[in-house]
Structures are given as C-alpha cells and as structure tokens.
Amino acid sequence: MTITPKQYALTWYELLQDKKSDKNINQKMLTYLYKTGRLSKLAEILRNLEEIEHKAQGIEHVTVTSAREIADSEAKKLAKEILKTEITISTKINPELIGGIQIETKNKRWDLSIKNQLLSLRKQLK
Amino acid sequence: MDSIIEQLKKEISGFKAEIAEEKIGTVIGLADGIATATGLADVASMEMVEFDDGAIGVALNLEEGKVGIMVLGEYRGIFEGMKVKALGRILDVPVGEEMIGRVVDPLGMPKDGKDLKTKQTYPMERVAPGVITRKSVHQPVQTGLKSIDAMVPVGRGQRELIIGDRQTGKTAVAIDTILNQKGQGMTCIYVAIGQKESKIAQIVARLEKAGAMEYTIVVSASASESAALNFLAPYAGCAMGEFFMDKGKDALIIYDDLSKHAVSYRQISLLLKRPPGREAYPGDVFYLHSRLLERSAKLNEDNGGGSLTALPIIETQGNDVSAYIPTNVISITDGQIYLESNLFNKGFRPAINVGLSVSRVGGAAQIKAMKKVAGSLRLDLAQFRELEAFTQFGSDLDEETQNRLELGKRIEKLLIQLQYSPMPVSQQVVQIYSATNGLMSDVIVEYISNFAEGLSEYIEQNNPELLKLINEKGEFDEKWEDGLKKSIDDYKSIADKSWFVEK
Numbered sequence: 001m002t003i004t005p006k007q008y009a010l011t012w013y014e015l016l017q018d019k020k021s022d023k024n025i026n027q028k029m030l031t032y033l034y035k036t037g038r039l040s041k042l043a044e045i046l047r048n049l050e051e052i053e054h055k056a057q058g059i060e061h062v063t064v065t066s067a068r069e070i071a072d073s074e075a076k077k078l079a080k081e082i083l084k085t086e087i088t089i090s091t092k093i094n095p096e097l098i099g100g101i102q103i104e105t106k107n108k109r110w111d112l113s114i115k116n117q118l119l120s121l122r123k124q125l126k
Numbered sequence: 127m128d129s130i131i132e133q134l135k136k137e138i139s140g141f142k143a144e145i146a147e148e149k150i151g152t153v154i155g156l157a158d159g160i161a162t163a164t165g166l167a168d169v170a171s172m173e174m175v176e177f178d179d180g181a182i183g184v185a186l187n188l189e190e191g192k193v194g195i196m197v198l199g200e201y202r203g204i205f206e207g208m209k210v211k212a213l214g215r216i217l218d219v220p221v222g223e224e225m226i227g228r229v230v231d232p233l234g235m236p237k238d239g240k241d242l243k244t245k246q247t248y249p250m251e252r253v254a255p256g257v258i259t260r261k262s263v264h265q266p267v268q269t270g271l272k273s274i275d276a277m278v279p280v281g282r283g284q285r286e287l288i289i290g291d292r293q294t295g296k297t298a299v300a301i302d303t304i305l306n307q308k309g310q311g312m313t314c315i316y317v318a319i320g321q322k323e324s325k326i327a328q329i330v331a332r333l334e335k336a337g338a339m340e341y342t343i344v345v346s347a348s349a350s351e352s353a354a355l356n357f358l359a360p361y362a363g364c365a366m367g368e369f370f371m372d373k374g375k376d377a378l379i380i381y382d383d384l385s386k387h388a389v390s391y392r393q394i395s396l397l398l399k400r401p402p403g404r405e406a407y408p409g410d411v412f413y414l415h416s417r418l419l420e421r422s423a424k425l426n427e428d429n430g431g432g433s434l435t436a437l438p439i440i441e442t443q444g445n446d447v448s449a450y451i452p453t454n455v456i457s458i459t460d461g462q463i464y465l466e467s468n469l470f471n472k473g474f475r476p477a478i479n480v481g482l483s484v485s486r487v488g489g490a491a492q493i494k495a496m497k498k499v500a501g502s503l504r505l506d507l508a509q510f511r512e513l514e515a516f517t518q519f520g521s522d523l524d525e526e527t528q529n530r531l532e533l534g535k536r537i538e539k540l541l542i543q544l545q546y547s548p549m550p551v552s553q554q555v556v557q558i559y560s561a562t563n564g565l566m567s568d569v570i571v572e573y574i575s576n577f578a579e580g581l582s583e584y585i586e587q588n589n590p591e592l593l594k595l596i597n598e599k600g601e602f603d604e605k606w607e608d609g610l611k612k613s614i615d616d617y618k619s620i621a622d623k624s625w626f627v628e629k
Contacts (some may be wrong), residue, residue, distance in 0.1 A: 006191070029254040043154075047164065048191070107167040111207065125137060 005041050008033070009048035013056075050104075054088075062087045063104045067097040067113070079103050082110055134379040136418045153177070156204050158353050160397040161195040163210050169193055172251060174213040179203035182233075183210070184217050184354070187554075189396050194398045196354045198233065213261035217251070219362045220244035221369035225316060226313065229330055229344040232359040234366075237346060247366040250358060254420035257269070261426035263460075266491040267435050270306030270548020271299065271476055273541040276500035276558055277507075278463055278483045280377050281491030282433040283424025287455055289440045289447065290465030293475050298545050299463065301329060302476075303437065305336050306548035307378060313370045315379040317363035320356050320386030323348045332546070356390035364421050367434045371423070374430030383439035384415060388451045401516055405450045415451075416458045417464060461485035480507050493600035496551060499559040503537065506562065510534020512565045529567075536566050539574040541597040552596040553582045556610060565614050584617040 015021050022028060033039050045125060054061055060083060064075040064114050076089045094102075097113035104110075151165030161183060169175065175183045175195055181204055187194030197204065220234040222244040229237045236242040263281035280286045288296045298483040299300035304314045318326045326346050333339045343366055343465075346550045347359035359382050381387070388411055395408035403409050415438075422436035438459065440452050447456065447468065456462055461484045489497070513531055517523060525530070543549070557578045560566050569577045585592060592609050595601070618626075 002351065047154075085626075104209070107149060107151070107165045109150040109211070110145060111148060112145055121138070124140075 003030070003038075005044040006048045008038070008041070008045045009052055012045070012049055013052045057086075059086045059088055060105050062089050063092060064089060065092040065097065065102040065104070065113075067095055067099050067101075069093055070101070075101070080098050127609055131480055135273075139299045149214075150209050151175075151212075153204060153206055153208045153210055154192065155206065156197075156201065158393075158397055159197045159201050159354055160394065161201070161204060161210070163193050163195060164191060166193045166210065166212055169212045170216065172217050173217050174217050176211045176213055177204050178209050178211075185212075186394070187400075196357075196394055196398075197352070198354050198358070199352060203351070204317060205485070206220060216249050217358075218247040219365050219394035220246070221248045222246050224341050225366060226341060227339045227343075227522055229326075229346055230287050231351075232273050232345060232355045232362040234362065243520060245576055246369070248369060249565070250361040250365055251417075252365065252368065252421065253316065254417070255423045255429070256423060259425055259429045261424050261431075263424050263487045263491050265376075265424075265433075266488070266493060267303070267312070267490050267549075268306055268310065268551050269299070269303055270550070271402065272543055272554050272558065273476060273478045273480065273552055274299070274463060275492075275551060276496065276541075277480055277504050278461065278478070278485040279488035279492045279496075280435065280437075280485060281424075281488045282435050283422065283488055284461070284485070284491070285419045285422050285438065285459040286435040286485060286488070287438050287440060287459040287462040288465065288475070289456070289462050290451060291467045294465040294467050295545075296441070296465055297325075297329070297382055299476055300382060300437055300439060301332065302546065302548050304333065304342060304380070305338050305546060307341065308336075311376055312341065313367075313377045314338070315345065315363045315367050316342060317347075317359050317379065317381050319359050319381065319383060320349050320390065321346075322383065323350065336546070353390040353393040354553060356387065357394055360384070360387055360418055361540075364434075366417060368421065370435040371425060372430065374425075374432045376433045376435070378435045378437065381436065381438040383419075383441050384455055385441045385451055388414065402518040405458060407450060411451070412454050412458075413454055418459050419455075437505055460487045474538065474614055475545070476543065478541075480504060481511070493551060493596070495555045495596045495600055495602040495606075496558075498602040499555055499562060502562055506530075506533060507537055510537070532567060532571075533562075533564065535571045536569070536574050537561050537570055540566075540578055542575060549582075550593075550597070552593040555596050556582065556585055556593070559607075559610060560614055565611070568618075568627050569625055573622075577621065577625055581614065581617050584620075585613050588616070589613045591610045 015025050033042060062079045062083065064079055072089060072091060075091050079087055079089060097115045099114040100112045102109060102111050102113050142230050149168060151163040153163050155162040169185045171185060171188055173185050175185055177183065181197055181201060183195040183197045185193050186196050189240055224242060224244050228242060231237055263283045265282045267280045269275055269280060283356040288299055290296050304316065307314055316375065326348060330344055333342055345359055347355045363379055367377040367379045388407060391411065391414055392407050396402060399565065400408045419436055419438060422434045424433040425431055438455060440455050442449065442452055464479045464482040465477045466479045468513060469479060509530060513527060540557060566574060566577065589609065592606065595606055
C-alpha cells in the first residue's frame with residue numbers, strides 16, 4: 001500500500017499533538033522518511049502539515065504584500081476587516097505593485113494594488 | 127488630435143477600479159507546458175486561468191489538493207510560487223462572419239497582426255447536436271474531383287476521412303475541395319495541426335491566388351507551437367464552423383491532420399501523468415476524436431437546416447491502416463478516401479484506391495444525373511483491375527475481355543486530374559457518360575485526357591444548355607442523352623485525327 005503525503009502529514013501532526021511522544025519527533029520523522037526513500041515527498045508533506053494545522057486551529061494564514069513597508073499590526077487590521085476570521089499574517093514587500101496592497105489566502109486574493117488597476121485599465125482600453 | 131485626447135479622457139473617466147475577490151492558487155511545479163498548482167479550490171474542468179505574468183492556461187486535471195494546468199503558448203515566464211488566478215470562464219473562442227478570410231491561431235487571435243473584432247464567442251468544447259435536431263445527409267458537397275464525386279460522393283453534414291501515407295496528396299484533395307466551393311454557398315475552415323509553417327504559408331498563398339480566402343478561415347497551429355495549441359486547434363475550428371451551421375448555413379471543415387493531434391494529446395496526457403495505453407496513447411484518445419467529429423452534422427429545417435461537413439485527414443505509416451489512430455478514426459467517420467503511394471508513383475493522381483475507398487452516406491446526396499452515369503463506374507474499374515492482373519500472363523483473349531480491358535484503361539486515364547483544377551459536376555457527368563458508354567472507345571488511351579478536355583470545352587461553347595440542365599435540375603433523361611451523343615459526334619468530326627485509332 002502506498003502512503004500518501006497527506007497521510008504522512010496527518011501522522012506527523014498527531015504525533016506532534018501527543019504530549020507523550022518523544023521530544024525528538026521531528027528528527028525521527030525526517031530520519032524515517034529518509035530511510036524509506038520518501039524524502040522527495042517532503043515538500044508536499046510539509047504543505048499538507050501546514051494545512052492540517054491551520055484547519056485544526058481555525059486560523060487562516062494571510063500574506064499581505066505591499067509596495068512599501070507597512071506595520072504588521074496595520075496589515076493585520078486590514079486583512080481582518082476583509083476576511084472576518086482569526087488570522088496569522090506574514091508580510092512581503094514588492095515594489096512592482098507601485099502602490100496599494102494585495103491580501104492573499106491559500107485560495108483567494110483581494111488585489112488593491114495600483115499595478116492591478118493599471119492592468120485592468122489596459123484591458124478596457126484595448 | 128484633440129478628439130483623440132477627448133475620447134481617451136472619456137474612456138479613462140469611465141474606468142472604475144473594482145475590488146473583487148479573486149480565486150487563486152500557487153504554482154508548485156512546471157514541466158513542458160504543464161503547470162501544477164495548489165489552491166484554486168473551486169476551479170472547474172476546462173476553466174481558463176491566468177498566471178501573474180499574463181500567460182493563459184486551462185485547468186485539465188482536478189486532483190485532491192492540486193490542479194494540472196495546460197499552459198497555452200509561452201510558459202517561460204512562469205516560475206514556482208507564482209500565483210495563478212481562475213477566470214471563471216470555460217475555454218471559448220471568438221466566432222463570426224468577421225473571421226472569414228483571416229488566418230487565426232487556435233485561440234482566435236489573428237496571425238497577421240491586424241485588428242479582428244467579433245461580436246460572439248462559442249465554447250471550444252460543445253456537445254454535438256442530438257438525434258431530434260438532425261436530418262439525414264441529402265445534399266452533395268462537390269469536391270470537383272472526378273473520382274471522388276463519381277465513386278465516393280460526400281454529402282453536406284458527412285464526415286469523410288482522407289487517409290494515406292505521407293506524400294500521397296491528402297492535403298491536395300482537401301485544398302482542391304476548398305477551391306471548388308467557390309459560389310456554392312459554403313464557408314470553409316482549414317485547420318492546420320502540427321504542420322510546417324512553410325506548408326501553411328504555401329496553402330494560404332494558393333487559396334488567396336484562387337480567390338478562395340473570400341470564404342475560408344485558416345486556423346493554424348504549426349509544429350513550432352506548443353502541444354496545447356495543437357490539441358485545441360480542431361475544437362476551435364469546429365466551434366467556428368458550428369457558428370455557420372447554427373445560422374442555417376453550410377460549412378466545410380478540414381482537419382489536417384488528426385494523427386498529429388493525437389500525438390499532441392498524448393504528450394499532454396503523459397505530462398499530466400495520466401496512465402498510457404496502447405502505443406502510449408491515453409485511454410480517452412477515441413473519445414478525443416469521436417466527440418470532435420460527432421459535432422459535424424446536418425440539421426433539420428426546424429433548427430435552421432445548416433450543416434457542417436468534416437474532412438479529417440490521417441497520415442498512415444507504411445500503408446498500415448490497422449494502426450491504433452487510423453482504425454479509431456475510420457470507425458468514427460462515414461467513410462474514407464484511401465490514397466496509395468503505389469498509385470501516386472504510377473501517375474494516377476489523385477491516387478485514390480477505389481476498391482478500399484467508401485462513402486457510407488454520400489450516395490444519397492449525389493445528383494441524379496451523376497448517380498446514373500457513375501453507377502457502373504466502380505464495377506467496371508473493379509472488373510478491369512481483376513482482369514488486368516489475370517492477363518499479365520499474356521494469352522489470347524476473347525473479344526469481350528478485350529473490350530472490358532480497353533474500357534478500363536480509358537476510365538482509369540479519364541479519372542486522372544491535375545492538382546488545383548477542380549471540375550464542375552456537369553462537366554464530370556459529360557466526361558464520365560462518354561467513357562462508360564463506349565463513346566471514347568475509338569480514342570487512343572494516351573490521348574484520353576486531351577480528348578476529354580477538348581470535349582468539355584466544345585460543349586461549353588456550343589451546347590451550354592446541356593450543362594445548365596444538369597447543373598440546375600440534376601436530372602437525366604433521354605432528350606439530354608440524345609443531345610449529348612450528337613455533341614460528342616460533332617466534336618469527334620473536328621477533333622485532332624491523330625487522337626483516334628485507325629480504322
């Protein structure tokens with residue numbers, strides 16, 4: 001039977017949650033994956049692990065990209081306004097946006113950047 | 127100048143930036159034009175997506191946790207981690223009268239760089255017309271080729287496969303058919319799939335020279351373009367044809383060729399990690415072609431009475447018609463025109479093998495006059511071929527056998543036709559009538575084509591009513607027959623004496 005990355009991630013997550021389990025569980029997990037030749041799936045397993053964790057905590061992870069630096073608290077306030085759920089946040093700076101911000105979750109995006117507006121203006125003038 | 131600025135101002139002031147929620151995903155892999163992405167939770171199959179660098183793709187594989195995307199065109203600007211946005215639109219293509227005379231790519235964008243404005247779009251994938259909306263094939267498509275119109279007739283709404291090895295004149299048959307549609311109320315669509323750019327350019331130039339671009343659309347996906355565009359080209363062309371069919375008009379579509387289409391689809395399928403089957407083609411390669419060809423139809427009067435005739439082309443390897451793709455397409459279509467390299471090299475062009483070529487529904491579409499004169503043609507030729515093989519041992523022959531052989535030789539010679547010289551059906555009827563009824567038996571075999579050509583010209587000048595009668599009514603009666611016999615006799619009296627057997 002082949003074990004899917006999702007199943008690996010679930011096992012890993014449950015082990016992490018279990019208070020009784022070994023403290024070196026991460027190292028052990030990686031060693032196990034290496035020994036079974038599954039290390040190539042690591043990226044996908046980690047992606048799944050992250051997803052499982054966010055789901056369990058009922059938290060959505062949001063990336064806020066802005067053209068200039070903005071304070072995390074301000075970014076969080078803005079994102080919360082739109083998403084209306086609990087969120088964790090990471091910020092990025094991308095001068096290509098010219099101005100404004102982009103708010104991204106895994107499946108959705110609200111694009112409030114000048115770049116996006118210019119692009120849609122180009123489409124309309126075509 | 128001022129007015130331009132004013133207009134620009136107006137357009138810009140009319141622009142309103144909207145904050146909309148976009149459905150996005152993240153690219154996690156890219157290989158040979160196939161991107162995999164996570165996210166894109168609610169994306170539909172065949173939905174268009176846009177990468178952040180502006181590249182367009184189509185979601186093909188919807189798996190748990192990831193989506194397989196076929197990138198249309200250039201994919202070098204895409205990298206891992208790039209966001210991809212669902213456009214909420216099933217893949218479609220612009221259609222309309224405006225496209226006539228243009229060369230477009232499979233997404234309907236003009237290749238000549240000039241503007242093309244259309245009012246309508248059609249989805250690329252569409253369910254074929256149902257039983258209730260159809261009518262049986264009953265009007266002819268005149269290909270202008272004697273051997274096809276007489277023995278493997280094609281009807282409007284039919285799917286007739288053109289099959290043969292490389293360099294046997296498959297495309298030539300298709301192009302001649304397009305050339306002959308002038309003034310017949312037919313819109314033609316030529317879909318080039320995986321062809322050389324030079325060949326496409328040559329074809330377009332030829333069509334332009336003959337004035338055939340006035341009723342033709344060329345959809346071109348050349349060998350240098352991505353497999354995705356090659357895969358989509360026939361569906362795009364078909365959608366453009368369906369527009370005319372829905373309008374109650376007649377359209378003819380040529381897929382040149384479906385072997386390369388299957389190869390492109392195989393590439394995409396393998397990259398999407400779908401399991402390979404026979405000859406490494408995916409399991410749905412039959413459905414790939416059946417759903418395409420099934421969209422060709424003749425609609426009944428309640429639905430406008432339009433039609434879409436398809437002439438798919440398949441290239442065989444070493445005359446092997448029992449390979450996977452050829453057998454598939456043979457079974458889907460309503461008959462095939464089989465071209466052979468042997469015949470081609472012997473100088474019989476178009477190199478149609480009459481014995482193996484069939485038309486399952488076209489007979490009902492032939493005009494009455496043609497049906498009558500060509501009725502015995504196939505049989506005469508078949509008997510001739512058999513006798514010819516037999517008499518190679520050289521023995522004394524009775525008179526009847528000899529007559530059959532002589533007749534066969536003349537018919538064979540008569541069916542030879544130069545490329546780019548399609549012939550009106552009335553002229554075909556005249557020539558075939560005179561051959562099958564022995565009126566050419568006194569002409570030396572080598573001079574048959576000269577005689578036939580001269581006869582056609584003579585009748586056109588001296589007895590045009592005869593041709594008009596066939597063209598308009600399509601009937602065949604005694605009065606007509608007598609008139610024709612007299613014209614042939616008259617022509618013989620003035621024709622070059624060296625063409626005839628000495629008595």
